[in-house]
Amino acid sequence: NSFCTLLPHSPSIMSVPKLHYYDMGGRAFAARLAFVVGGVEFEDIRYKDGAAIDAAMEKNPKLFPCQTVPTLEVGDVVISQSRAIAFYAARVAKLMPEDALKLAEIDEVVATIDDLVDPLMGTMGKENLAEARAEWVEKTAKPMLARIAAIYARASPEGPFLHGEKPSAADFMLAGIIAYVGSGTLDHVPQDLVMANYPRLAAAFGALMANPAVAAFAAKHPTF
Ligand SMILES: N[C@@H](CCC(=O)N[C@@H](CS)C(=O)NCC(=O)O)C(=O)O
Incomplete structure (x- = not known):
């Protein structure tokens, strides 16, 4: 048994989050900032225009549960809604208070x-x-x-x-x-x-x- 197989399944430990959005700031600005300020590795997947997003949605609808971007893949889980994604990124970056x-x-x-x-x-x-x-x-x-x-x-x-x-x-x-x-x-x-x-x-x-x-x-x- 390797050390990894003894670990419970934890997407946050096992995979780099993948952010899907346009090649601009917009509704992904806050999440990118959180990852960058916190030094958290993430995959920054950028689509060049609406047609590219539409094609990605058609090819892999599970990645876009609300037919919107941004979305964030964390292991098997896909998170939509820019606010949820930004808050998740800030938490993973250890940039959220407890109080x-x-x-x-x-x-x-x-x-x-x-x-x-x-x-x-x-x-x-x-x-x-x-x-x-x-x-x-x-x-x-x-x-x-x-x-x-x-x-x-x-x-x-x-x-x-x-x-x-x-x-x-x-x-x-x-x-x-x-x-x-x-x-x-x-x-x-x-x-x-x-x-x-x-x-x-x-x-x-x-x-x-x-x-x-x-x-x-x-x-x-x-x-x-
Ligand atoms: N409440 C959603 C709104 C998301 C939203 O409206 N995203 C726009 C882009 S900023 C979108 O996906 N539009 C459809 C498209 O671009 O194909 C959020 O905050 O994530």
Whole structure:
């Protein structure tokens, strides 16, 4: 009996997780950040466009249980939903606190990000896009970003991250939306909306991007 056969089946010990997504940051940004910051090996499977995703879904539907990306293969298990994947990655990276109140603050930040992103998705394809986006910026993005900044200030006045020196899933999810807004792909949304107006959030993003492993990853993948 080798040592391995005596081990109980544990996908997290036995296999490198495989992340499936487009060749861009988007909804995979947070998970990739968590793996990279935590030094966790992962296979970064990138599809060049929607047609390539469609072909992969047809060939292997089990890999895409919700017909969406991202998905993460961990041994025999396939996890869908970007938030679940990012939280899993942050936990495997040992970048999640144990404390119930801190975990509630992370959930609070991430749910507030949803309140910001969901209405933005609702503007996609709108006939009067300029008006819809201007309204999103004023009535949704600004109050939600202010709310997130207030949670950060309350949780850790000194920063840079939500809980001080060590980033968590909240910081990774926030970085995903800051990068998305800053990417210049959202018409009628000022590219510097977050970075110019919310110094506490800009500091968290800056500190993550300054991490040497993250900087090296970003140099290889400009859209992350
Ligand atoms: N709630 C899901 C939404 C996933 C989602 O809408 N993904 C988009 C890409 S960002 C998708 O798979 N669209 C279908 C496609 O691209 O073929 C999540 O957070 O993972």
